[in-house]
Amino acid sequence: MSLVVLKLGGSVVTDKDEPETVDDAGLAAAADAVASLAETGQVVVVHGGGSFGHHHAAEHGVSSESGTDNARGIRAIHDAMKDLNDAVLDALADRDVAALPVHPLSAGAREKDGSLSLSLSATEAMLDEGFVPVLHGDVISHAEKGATIVSGDDLVVSLASGLDADRVGLCSTVPGVLDTDGDVVPEITAFEDVSDALGGSDSTDVTGGMAAKVQKLLALGAPAHIFGPDGLSAFVAGESPGTVVRGE
Numbered sequence: 356m357s358l359v360v361l362k363l364g365g366s367v368v369t370d371k372d373e374p375e376t377v378d379d380a381g382l383a384a385a386a387d388a389v390a391s392l393a394e395t396g397q398v399v400v401v402h403g404g405g406s407f408g409h410h411h412a413a414e415h416g417v418s419s420e421s422g423t424d425n426a427r428g429i430r431a432i433h434d435a436m437k438d439l440n441d442a443v444l445d446a447l448a449d450r451d452v453a454a455l456p457v458h459p460l461s462a463g464a465r466e467k468d469g470s471l472s473l474s475l476s477a478t479e480a481m482l483d484e485g486f487v488p489v490l491h492g493d494v495i496s497h498a499e500k501g502a503t504i505v506s507g508d509d510l511v512v513s514l515a516s517g518l519d520a521d522r523v524g525l526c527s528t529v530p531g532v533l534d535t536d537g538d539v540v541p542e543i544t545a546f547e548d549v550s551d552a553l554g555g556s557d558s559t560d561v562t563g564g565m566a567a568k569v570q571k572l573l574a575l576g577a578p579a580h581i582f583g584p585d586g587l588s589a590f591v592a593g594e595s596p597g598t599v600v601r602g603e
Contacts, residue, residue, distance in 0.1 A: 357396040357521040358482070361389065362511045364527035365405025365492070367584055368443065375407050375435060377442050381584065385526070386446035388587040389487065393452050396521075397482050399514055400443070400454070400489045403507040407439040408432050408492060412504055420469075422500030429502045432494045433460050440491045447487065455486045459493035459505055463513075467498040471505060473513040482518075490514070512571045515579070523572070523579035524590045530583040531597030532565060543600045546570055573602040 363385045370376040392398045404412075412418065415428035423429065440456050447454035463473040478488045490510050497503040508525070515523045531539035534552045543549055546569060553566040572579040579600045582589075586596025 358399070358518055359392055359396060359522045359524065360399045360401065360511055360515045360518070360520045361392065361524045361590075362507050362526065363400065363402040363443075364507070364525070365403030365407070365409070365439075366528045367405075367526055368402055369405030369407060369439065371406045373406055374410055375438065377439070378405075382442065382446050384584060384587060386443070386450055386452070388591050389447060389454075390450040390452050391591045393487055398487050399478060399482070399518065399520075400447075400487060401507045401510045401514065402439065402443055402489070402491050404436055404492045405439065407435045408494075408504075411435050412494070417494060417502065417504055419504050419506065422497050422503040424501035429460075429494050432504075433458070436491050436493050440489060443489055443491075447489070453486045454489050455481055457481070457488045457490045459490060459495050459510060462490075463493075463495045463505060463510075465495060465497040465500075465503060465505070469497075471509050471513055473510065473517070475514070475517045478514065479518065508568050508571065512575065515575050515577055520575075520577045523575065523577050525568070525572075525579065525581045526584060526587055526590075527581070528583060529565075529581075530586065531581050532569060532600075540598050541595075543569060543573070543598060544602070546573060569600060572600040575600075575602060 368382045370378045411432040417423050444454050481488045492507045494502045495505045582597025589596040
């Protein structure tokens with residue numbers, strides 16, 4: 356049975372201009388897509404923070420690199436992300452998708468060098484039992500830094516590689532990777548293909564910038580598609596909307 360890892364950007368399912376506000380139309384379309392995928396194979400969903408986690412993280416000075424040992428602040432960030440996760444789960448349940456949460460705070464950690472260690476045992480068990488695991492960007496313990504942010508993009512890479520996914524989809528508000536003229540690049544097989552447009556490898560950051568995203572996806576053994584909301588139905592249909600990243 357095929358396995359798809361689908362990431363829903365926070366800007367797709369939330370109103371980023373209004374704190375802790377779901378974009379009902381965006382979430383509904385995303386939930387419809389997940390429901391269709393679940394009818395044909397196994398699906399793991401990852402969603403970003405959007406207007407839920409980010410302002411709490413900013414308030415407590417927490418990022419992918421800057422940590423905190425303030426447990427109240429960690430809980431504030433995590434609780435906001437759980438609220439959004441509940442909204443995603445509810446939307447999926449309304450479509451009879453057997454979705455269950457996996458919270459990275461309790462399943463992952465970062466080593467001193469920043470590398471992510473994510474336990475996949477719960478996710479694998481859920482898939483084996485016919486459930487759809489739903490993970491999200493979160494705050495996680497980080498050696499010698501207290502706790503830092505783990506992005507949805509980092510989770511996608513760990514899940515896709517660890518679970519040997521057949522296809523990966525990343526849906527955000529951009530239609531794909533754009534070249535220097537602002538046009539969508541249909542396929543990337545090496546970072547050099549788009550280094551000029553993305554500013555070169557020196558532009559890579561740990562917060563999920565496009566340069567970092569492309570470099571990480573090139574390391575996967577599965578094709579990864581980067582597309583906007585308009586490409587969701589095409590991705591579900593097995594097509595290649597936006598940009599497909601294929602490592603060689």
